[in-house]
Amino acid sequence: MTRLLVLWCPDWPVVAATAAAGLAVGTPAVVVSANRVVAVNAPARTEGVQQAMRRREAQGRCPDIAVLPDDPDRDARLFEPVAAAVEELAVGVEVVGPGVVAVPARGPAGYFGTEAAAAERLIDQVAARAGAESLVGIADGLFAATLAARRGLVVEAGRSAEFLAPLGVHELAGGTGAADRAELVDLLRRLGIRTLGAFAALDPVDVTSRFGADAGHAHRLARGLEQRPPSRRRPPVDLSVTHTPDPPIDRVDAAAFAARGLGERFHAGLAVHGLACTRLAIHASTGNGEELSRVWRCAEPLTPTGIADRVRWQLDGWLRGSRRPSAGITVLRLEPQEMVDGHALQLGLWQGGHDEQAERAARAMVHVQGLLGPEGVLTPVLAGGRGPADQVTLVPWGDERTPAAPPARPWPGRLPTPSPATVPQRPVVVSVVDRDGAEVGVTGRFVLSGQPDEVTIAGAVRRVVAWAGPWPADERWWELGAGRRRARLQVLLAEKSEQDSQEALLLVRENEKWSVEGVYD
C-alpha cells in the first residue's frame, strides 16, 4: 500500500470564509449550513461553540460571533494556493477535499531525509506561502494518513491497523470526501462496536452481506486497507522548451552548442516541478518548412547532459544523414512525452550507483540510435519458442526487456542444443530428394516420405551423410490465420575434401517447401 503524507488544515471552511470576508485573525467565527454549525474556529471553540449546534445557540454562547455562509466552491478556490505550495516541494499532489491534500510520502521523505523532516518542511512551506496553519500525518493508506494528520502523527510503515484500532467508529463518518456514514456509525454503536479495532475484527464477508457494500468499504478502511488508489494530479503546465536559433543551425558544431543550452533549460523547467523525463520528443523545423521529429525513449530519467547529448546526436544525425534537410534548422523544440515523479529522480540522484562499463556502452548505443533511429540498436531477450528465431525477442535499446513468449515453459518439439549459429533472415528455399530422386515430403502425421539423400542449395547438389528428424511443430492452430505447421530436419552434408568442414543445416518444411532455417557454421 502506498505510504501517504496528508496535510490537513484544521477548520478549513472557517479559515477560508474568514479570509474571504476579510475578518481579522482571532475573530470567533462559524460556518453555518441549514441553520447548523458545520465548522468552528479556535476562538469560537473557547467560547463553547461546537459543531452541529444550532445557529441561535452558537450566537447565544458568543454574541459577537461572525456567522458565515457555507460555500464549498469558495473553500476549494482558496485552498488552491495551499495545494500549489505543497506541490512546490512534492510531486503527485492529490487534493482529497478542501483542507486536505495527499502526496506519496516516498518522494519528499527521500529528499528531505526523514518523514518527520519532510512534514516539518511542508508545514513551514504552507504557512509561508499560503498563510495557513496545517498539520501533517503520514501513514499507509489515505484513511489512516488523514486520521494521523488530525493528530499530527507519523505512523510507522505497516502499523496503520494498530494505529486505527483504538479510535472510535465515528471516525468513519468524519472523513473528508467520504460517503455519509452517520447511519452506519450509529448502528455500530448500538451493536456495541465502539472502536475501529472491534469493527475490523468482524469477518469482511459478514459485514458486507449484513450492512451492504458501503459498510464493506468502511470495513476495509477500518482494517487499514486502501479503499481506492489515489489518482495523481499532473501539473497541467506546458513543459516543452522552444529554441529559435539565429542564424539557423546548419553545422554540427553549432548544433552541439545549441543542444547544451537547450538541454539545461529543459531539465531545469522539469526539475522545478519535481519531474524527470523518460521520453523526449525532439522537433525541428527548417527554413524551407520541413518538419523533423523523433522520440527518444530512455530507460532512466534524463539528466541535463543526457538531454544535451540526445539533442546533439539527433541534430548530428539529421544534418549528416542521408535525408539531410534542405535548409538550416530555425526552430527547435523539446517536448516531454513521458515523465516520472520526482522521487524517481530524487533518489536516483543520490543512490544511482552505476556500473561504469554499462554507462559507457549505453552512451555509445544512444549515439548510434541518433544515427539510425531508436529501432537501429536492438538488444536480444531470450524468449520461449521452438525454432531458433522464435526463441529471441529483439527489443530496441531503452525499451523494457520483455520476451514475446515466456521462456521457462516446456516447448515440446524444441530442437536440442547446440543451436545454429547462423539464422537466415529470409529462408533459403532448397530441395531435398531421396535415393530415387523423389522429393522428400512430410505427411500429416509428421512422417517423412523417404530418406533424405541429397540437398540442392542454390543449384549445388550436396550429399547427405547423416540426418535426423522430423521435429514436429504444430503451433497456434487454435488461432485463425496464425496457425503454423512445420517440420524440422537436421542434415549433415558431406565435406568436399579432407581439409574441408562438414556443413550442417537445419531445414524446415512448411507449405510443401523445404527451406534453410539455420546453418550450424
Place this chain on the structure above:
Amino acid sequence: MTSPAAREPGLSGKGPRKSHAELEAALAQKTGPRVLPVREGLAELFPWGGLRRGGTVAVRGSAALLLSLLAEASAHGSWVAVVGLPDLGIVAAAELGIAVDRLALVPRPGVDLPAVVAALLDGFDLVAMSVDRVGDAHARRLSARARNRGAVLLPFGGSWPGADIELTCARGRWSGLGVGHGHLSARQVDVLARGRGAAARPSRAPFTLQGGSPHAALTALPFEHKFEQASPSRSHLS
C-alpha cells in the same frame, strides 16, 4: 602484515624504477585488463593469451567461432556489440556463453556502418562487424580507432587489411547425428591462426567448438548400426 612504509619505496620517485610488468598492472587497475579472456583452447592461438585490447581479430567462415571468441569476455562483464550481422543466431550465442543482456545488435547499419562501428568502439570492449561493403581506407581507420579506444574489433566474413590475426576453421567434424536418429551434439574443428608481428607464425589448434567433451562425442554410438538398415518408414520414429 606489511606496513605501508615497507611498500612505499616502490611507488616513490626515489625507489627503483617500476618494471614494465608493474606498469602494466597499474594500467590494468585503471582501464581493466589489457587482454580480454578467451575460452580455453583458443587462448594458445594468441601470442598474448587472449584478445588484446586495441587489436583487430578477423574471423572467417564460422559464426560459432566468432561467438566462441566473444563468449568468455562477455561472461566476465564486457559489453559486446555486433554490427551488420542480422543472421547471427542469438540462441547459439547464449548457449556458447555470451551474456545477452550485455549484447547490442545493430543489424542494419546501411551506409552508416563505419560511423556506427566508430561510435560503438567508444563504449564497447568488443565490436564484431560484417566486412561487407567496407573499403580498405575505412577498414584501416576503424582498426586505428579500436587501437586508440582500447576496444577489440572483430571483422567477420572476409579479409581485413589491418587485422593483427585472422582465424579460420577447417576440418569441422560433427558427431551425434546418425542416419535417421540422434541429433547434432558436438563439433570438433581445427582453428587456424595467422597474422602479423608477434602472431606471424601460423598456428593450428584442435578445438571443441560446440557440445561436450570430444572424447564422448567422437565415439560412435554403439547402436548406431542397428538402425542403419531399418526400413525408411520406421527410422524416423526412433
